[in-house]
Amino acid sequence: MKFFLGIDVGATWIRIALHDGSGIVKRVRFRTPREGDERSVPNAIIETIKREFRDCIDKVVAIGIGSIGPLDLAKGVIVGAPNVPFKRIDLAVPIMEVLRKPVYLANDCVAAVWGERMFGAARGVDNAVYITISTGIGGGMIINGALLLGKKGNAHEIGHIVVDVERRLRCNCGGYGHWEAYCSGANIPRFASYVIERLPPTREYRSSKLYRLWEEGSLRSEDVYSLARAGDPLARRVVEEVTRLNVAGFESVINLYDPEVVTVGGSVALKNVDLVVEPVKQVLEVGRGLLTDPPRIEPTPLGDDAVLLGAIAIAMETPPQLRGLLKYLEQL
Ligand SMILES: [Zn+2]
Structure with a gap:
């Protein structure tokens, strides 16, 4: 054996x-x-x-x-x-x-x-993209059956695509406006704070649970998603902002690589498929913003x-x- x-x-x-x-x-x-x-x-x-x-x-x-x-x-x-x-x-x-x-x-x-091509959602497919939304954001691509690698093996740092042309937040890599600086598990709390600080402090927002966590300085990315799911108006507003940038990231990747399938993994995406993957799917699977035929977008069947x-x-x-x-x- x-x-x-x-x-x-x-x-x-x-x-x-x-x-x-x-x-x-x-x-x-x-x-x-x-x-x-x-x-x-x-x-x-x-x-x-x-x-x-x-x-x-x-x-x-x-x-x-x-x-x-x-x-x-x-x-x-x-x-x-x-x-x-x-x-x-x-x-x-x-x-x-x-x-x-x-x-x-x-x-x-x-x-x-x-792995997606051998065991998962990209079986029999020659053009596939895997995107992880976890502590950071990263990607892997198979184009025309070949694995995309670059000169040293780093040809896929999609977390550092610029999704915010106003470059409001600095990324850990030193760049500004990078996707990962807004939408990864490690950075969602920072982006949430940025959004909350700039919103008009209406009574509705100030009485929200997310606002309280923000004031205490104990806001985590899990809270943003679980509170949004529970109907917290401020958390929903933050998720909307995160989704806009996730759409920009996915849209850039799809326009660049023309995949048949995009699978999404990583703990932030897999624990919040309804609020991370579904909203992106709704915009991009109908082809809005895409030059190419829309791909299938789905959470990875391989999970963790x-x-x-x-x-x-x-x-x-x-x-x-x-x-x-x-x-x-x-x-x-
Ligand atoms: Zn970066």
């Missing part, structure tokens, strides 16, 4: 799953190390694999990794990722050297779109496993474009 290992490297969690060709047979997860040095992350992964997958490791054919970026694919490293305390994480080579298996590294969303299954998919059937960029494989 042949096995494949998939690894989802996130800023908070690392998840590892063993796949036997027809399904995941075992999975583990642990917190992403925040102490130590640039070897802490690969070392934790290696130790976990040796401990948890000891019995099958000999039968593992290949290992796929879907990781936070930015990446330098030629060297197999994460470089300057926000939200992790290490400037550089040497990811692929240490794992490859110790376990003596090919390790295929890709950006998390790039892995996810490949989109990146993990994507990592497994790139190990099972490595896209030739990706293999060509991974120069470190020559060291095996």
